[in-house]
Amino acid sequence: MTATLALGTYRCRGVAESAKAAVKAGVDWIDTAPNYQHGQAERQLAPVLVAHPGVRVSTKAGFFSKDRASEAVTAGVLTPAQAEQGHCLEPAFVMWQTVRSREELRRAADIVFLHNPEHGCHTPAELERSLLPAFEALEESCARGFARGYGVATWSALHTGLMTVGRLMALARLAGGPHHHLRTIQLPLSLVQLSPLAEAVRGRGVLPEAEDAGLEVFASAPLHGGELMSIVTPSVAEQLVPGMTPLRVALGTVASSPGVTRILLSASTPEHWADAAAAVSRPVTAPQIRRIVDAFSS
Incomplete structure (x- = not known):
């Protein structure tokens, strides 16, 4: 079994067009954020979501656009000084942001991620002091129907150990x-940012811990912004696993890694989605994953 494909809108040039192409290709999850596309991504997604009510959507709280900052200051949930920072996890702002996202998306998000909560935090204790009240705000948001669930979207905290699955679960219970x-x-998972993959093939680390805890794992940046395809050339792919395409080496390895449930791609055309679907259609075996990950770890 491999992870399913989802649309990640961070790098999309045209969010609505990319969403339409993704839905047409059978994608059933779209990930976005209030600060994407200069603050317009949620609004651009809304008509697609209205037309396709079966498609699920996740958004974020944390980073914000200048327009959203001005609104938040007017609403009294950000101070002018906080607005200048561009990122905030204060409970009042998290609650307000979740409500604003529901308005923009024209529905409650299936997941609201706390967006890079490690931003400005330097120790696990400091991070936890920020996370707990934010979790409490998200629990209230879920209870009031502003969101259906929540998560944490991190760029580095789970890679470095600043944050662990066990501590996240403990904070959620609190x-x-x-x-x-x-x-x-x-979290980002690729053959460039591969430490969680390397640990997972040996049965330890973030991915199996998340699976044991019943958490879904969304893999962001699986092609490292497209840069990975200039590294995994046809000759490299053939040397690693004879007969395997470069895209299957890069994308299939992430999709088949233990615990990974969704892969976020910024594909924008039917051809891109077809190529990605072919790359993840068959599992990459555990020995093949180990060989690929070992090669890129050296």
């Missing part, structure tokens, strides 16, 4: 009790 709404983690 915030929401045994029936908390923490559902998902999102």
Whole structure:
């Protein structure tokens, strides 16, 4: 079994057009954020989501656009000084942001991710002091129907150990009790940022811990912004696993890694989605993953 494909809108030039192409290709999840596309991504997605109510959507709280900052200052949930920082996880702002996203998307998000909560935090204790009240705000948001669940989207904290799955689960239980709404983690996974993959093939680390905890894992940047395809050439792919295409080496390795449930791609054309679907259609075996990961670790 391999992870399913989802649309990540961070690098999309045209969010609505990319979403339409993704849905046409059978994609059933779209990930976005209030600060994407200069603050317009959620609004651009809304008509597609209205037309396709079965498609699920995740958004984020943390970073914000200048327009959203001005609104938040007017609403009294950000101070002018906080607005200048471009990122905030204060409970009042997280709650307000979740409500604003629901308005922009024209529906409650299936998941609201705390967006790079390690931003400005330097120790695990400092990060946890920021996360707990934010989790409490998200639990209240879920209870009031502003969101259906929440997660954490991090660029580095889960790679470096600044944050662990065990501590996230403990904080969620403190915030929401045994029936908390923490559902998902999102982190970059690729043959460039591969430490969680290398650990997972040996049965340890973030990915199996998330699987054991019942958390979905969204893999962001699986092609490292497209740069990876200039590294995994046909000759490199053939040397690693004879008969395997470069895209299957790069994308299939992530999709078949233990614990990974969704792969976020910024594909924008039917051809891109068809190529990606072919790359993840058959599992990459554990020995093949180990060989590929070992090669890129050296």
